Amino acid sequence: MSDYYEKLAAGAKHTFWGYVGFELEELTPSSATVSLEIKQHHHNLLGIVHGGVLMTMLDNTMGLIMLQHPELRMVTATMNTHFLHNISTGRIYCKAELLHRTQRTITMTASIYNEQNERLAYASGSYRLIK
Secondary structure, rough: OOHHHHHHHHOOOOOOHHHOOEEEEEOOOEEEEEEEEHHOOOOOOOEEEEHHHHHHHHHHHHHHHHOOOOOOEEEEEEEEEOOOOOOOEEEEEEEEEEEHHHHOEEEEEEEEEEOOOOEEEEEEEEEEEEE
8 A cells, every 4th residue: 555545544544434434445546445344333223324324435435536636625516325225234345436527526426235245325426626
């Protein structure tokens, strides 16, 4: 892992990313994979992973793709999320990919899978570059 990624990983441990417990699995110029070991504090009152945890995972994984370009800064403009199945235990994986980029916006998609590779949720997101 490069110095840049090591610094990024170390800094992320002290942010919301680290609090939730995300782990970077893979990062390429146009894709990212993140995992999360489900813990009780990720649950809602129904005993399943809270939708906000899943949305955060989708958003953060898509955002990682652009963090490979430290000269660029971006914010989420829109995110459309679909929840397909719930989960209570185990490890989940989020895979994101870059679909389209212009001078001002980036469009990405991401999906969350369980350990059996069943899709639990998916999202599309538009990200706006800021100066």
